[in-house]
Structures are given as structure tokens and as C-alpha cells.
Amino acid sequence: MxxxxxxxxxxxxxxxxxxxxxxxxxxxxxxxxxxxxxxxxxxxxxxxxxxxxxxxxxxxxxxxxxxxxxxxxxxxxxxxxxxxxxxxxxxxxxxxxxxxxxxxxxxxxxxxxxxxxSWHSRYAGGVAQARHWLSERNVKRASIVWREDVRVWHPGQDWIWEPGGLGVFDPGINALSIATHILPPFFLTSARLSLPANRAAPIAADLQFETGDGTPVHMDLDWRQTGPQSWDIIVETDGGTLTLAKGGAVLTTPEGTQAGEDREYAGLYAHFAELVRDGVRDVDTAPLQLVADAFLRGHRETVDEFHD
Missing domain, CATH: 3.40.50.720 (NAD(P)-binding Rossmann-like Domain)
Structure with missing residues (x-):
């Protein structure tokens, strides 16, 4: 050993x-x-x-x-x-x-x-099975809804509102890390970014993507949600609808629902150990590229100030 x-x-x-x-x-x-x-x-x-x-x-x-x-x-x-x-x-x-x-x-x-x-959400319990299920079907459309309360998950983290901190894309990039892993390649066609008047990064975003063959992918991000949080990806295919809920932990297909074990970071470190032992690298920037495209192409609108 x-x-x-x-x-x-x-x-x-x-x-x-x-x-x-x-x-x-x-x-x-x-x-x-x-x-x-x-x-x-x-x-x-x-x-x-x-x-x-x-x-x-x-x-x-x-x-x-x-x-x-x-x-x-x-x-x-x-x-x-x-x-x-x-x-x-x-x-x-x-x-x-x-x-x-x-x-x-x-x-x-x-x-x-x-x-x-590392992209920890790719190791959520339902993601690997979702990737396999979708590989055998044609995707018709996809919807991503990632809404949470920033005061609960990122209290007092001022760096996250600064340039480079990504704002609502900090959690949103988790969704994109799953989507780029399970869906055909897609690119940004339009985006609307909502920036608080006193912040440099968005608190919400609405994005439209397309795959190479024109299949639509819509993304709804918001950091202002209170109560129950939403971390869902819904994919309509020629074989029925797939849903990944709770950040990828719960998978539902026409065959039923199953919840996987929470081993996101355990999976990351297991993979990192393998990479080190094999002397190789794993540097996938696809999720970050889509976020960069949103900042490059997105229309910015000013919304109410945000205070912790």
C-alpha cells in the first residue's frame, strides 16, 4: 500500500x-x-x-x-x-x-x-446515474432552477460580491458543473444579470443557452429566496422527464425516485488521490467558461441594494 x-x-x-x-x-x-x-x-x-x-x-x-x-x-x-x-x-x-x-x-x-x-456537485448522489440515463436518450429541453437565501449560505462573505467572487454564480456554477457533465455541449445565447446598487456582482440571473442542434437550456438563479431552497435540474427527453433535485442528490426518472448518499467531497478527495497516484491532471473549465460568457454577453440591470 x-x-x-x-x-x-x-x-x-x-x-x-x-x-x-x-x-x-x-x-x-x-x-x-x-x-x-x-x-x-x-x-x-x-x-x-x-x-x-x-x-x-x-x-x-x-x-x-x-x-x-x-x-x-x-x-x-x-x-x-x-x-x-x-x-x-x-x-x-x-x-x-x-x-x-x-x-x-x-x-x-x-x-x-x-x-x-474540483466540482463537488458532480459527485452528488444522483448525478452519475443521471448522466448514464441521459446518454441513451435525446434531450428535448432542459431547465435549471437554483434559488437560495444568500444570508443563510454565505453570511458576511464580502469577497463574494467583489469582482471575481461571482455573486449568485458562486452557487450557480455548481448547477453548471452538473449540467455540463450530463447534457450535450451548450452555449450562451442571452443573459440578464441583476446587480444590487451597492454590489459589484449579481444577486440574480436569467440565462438562455442552446446545444449545438438548437435544444434550449434555461437557467434561473436567485439569491433572494427565503423558505424552502431550490436546487433543481429538469430535463425533458424522448424517453420521459428526468429531474435532479436537492443539488443533484435526488434523481427521478419514469422508472422511479432514488436518493444517493452525500459523498460529494469524499468523491473529490478519492479522485484527487487517484490523480496524484497516476501522475495526471484534471482541469475542466467548462462551467467557469459559461459564467465568463454570461458576464461578457449579459445585459446588466440595477436592483435594490443588498445588505447582510
Whole structure:
């Protein structure tokens, strides 16, 4: 059996505590050996550093880093790690721009290290079966409804409203990561982005896409929903309708409904371990490309100010 991959987490925010730390602990392929955060916070008395540079200069042996920081600062960190010969796990979105992710991929290839652009929603319980079911049918139309309450899921996260933070596309890109995985390739034809008067990123968006043969795909994003949250993808086919609900966890087809186990981040880390062992990279930027196209082509409208 191979030795565990010695990994460090960079960024100790909510997603690191809720998902990354438990997933690393539960996977024997990894051994968490250090943490990096500007907060004075240590995990289980492990070595802790305020910057990645300090960790890389220290006498702590690491093989890989998981970058859980906001995307606006991720390029510099990933470039540092790659230059030091470390494998890199990128939390979604993989970067603030497509060009920087492409450059990181080239640098990782030249350095002979793994770079993984992770999309956790692709590992939701119903997604793999949905992909298989749709592969045997012709898609007639698809609808994506991703509506949630930003105050519940992203309280006080000002970075998410800044350029590069994506606004409502931060959760919306999860839906796109599923859609680009299970549907035929599609592209943006129009978009309407709703930006609060006091923010630089949208709080809602309405998008129209088409596949290469003209099949319509509609997307409705909104961060202002209260009460029950909506994370649904509905696909009409020549063999009936498929629905992925609860962010991809619950799959319904004409054959019935089934709910899969919540193993999104467990699946990511299992795949990352395989990539490292095989010496390969996995850098799919299709979801980020569609978001970039929305900002490039979308019509912007100003809506009421948003305050946490």
C-alpha cells in the first residue's frame, strides 16, 4: 500500500471546516500535516502558518495542498505550490479568470504535478446515474432552477460580491458543473444579470443557452429566496422527464425516485488521490467558461441594494 499523501489545507473558512477537513480525515490516502490561514487557528495542534510561503520554507514535508481560499487570490497560491513541486487541489471555482487557470495547468504539466479543478456537485448522489440515463436518450429541453437565501449560505462573505467572487454564480456554477457533465455541449445565447446598487456582482440571473442542434437550456438563479431552497435540474427527453433535485442528490426518472448518499467531497478527495497516484491532471473549465460568457454577453440591470 502506498504511503499517504501528505496534504496541507490553505484557507480555514466554512467550506474547509464543513467539508475538506472531514473528508481528509475519512480518507486513508491522505494525512493532514499542516494548515495555512491568516487566522491564528490550528487544527489538532498541527503546524500552522499564516502564509503558504512560510509553510513551503519550513521544515514540514508536504506532497499536496488544498486551496480553500476565495478565487481572487488562488492563482498566486497555486503558482507557488506548483513551483515548489506540490500537487494542487483547487476548490471551485478554480480561479478568478479562465486565463489564469489555463496557465496553472500548463505550469503543472511542465512541473509534473497534479492540478485538480474540483466540482463537488458532480459527485452528488444522483448525478452519475443521471448522466448514464441521459446518454441513451435525446434531450428535448432542459431547465435549471437554483434559488437560495444568500444570508443563510454565505453570511458576511464580502469577497463574494467583489469582482471575481461571482455573486449568485458562486452557487450557480455548481448547477453548471452538473449540467455540463450530463447534457450535450451548450452555449450562451442571452443573459440578464441583476446587480444590487451597492454590489459589484449579481444577486440574480436569467440565462438562455442552446446545444449545438438548437435544444434550449434555461437557467434561473436567485439569491433572494427565503423558505424552502431550490436546487433543481429538469430535463425533458424522448424517453420521459428526468429531474435532479436537492443539488443533484435526488434523481427521478419514469422508472422511479432514488436518493444517493452525500459523498460529494469524499468523491473529490478519492479522485484527487487517484490523480496524484497516476501522475495526471484534471482541469475542466467548462462551467467557469459559461459564467465568463454570461458576464461578457449579459445585459446588466440595477436592483435594490443588498445588505447582510
Amino acid at each position: 502506498a504511503d499517504p499523501i501528505k496534504i496541507a489545507i490553505v484557507g480555514l473558512g466554512k467550506i474547509a471546516h464543513d467539508q475538506h477537513l472531514p473528508s481528509i480525515r475519512a480518507n486513508c490516502a491522505f494525512n493532514l500535516v499542516a494548515t495555512v490561514s491568516s487566522r491564528n487557528e490550528s487544527i489538532n495542534k498541527l503546524p500552522h502558518f499564516e502564509t503558504l510561503g512560510e509553510l513551503l520554507a519550513a521544515d514540514v514535508a508536504i506532497d499536496a495542498v488544498a486551496l480553500c481560499t476565495p478565487p481572487q487570490v488562488r492563482y498566486t497560491l497555486a503558482a507557488q505550490a506548483i513551483a515548489a513541486g506540490k500537487h494542487v487541489f483547487l476548490e471551485k471555482p478554480p480561479g478568478a479568470t479562465l486565463a489564469e487557470v489555463a496557465l496553472l495547468d500548463r505550469n503543472a504539466e511542465a512541473a509534473g504535478v497534479t492540478l485538480f479543478a
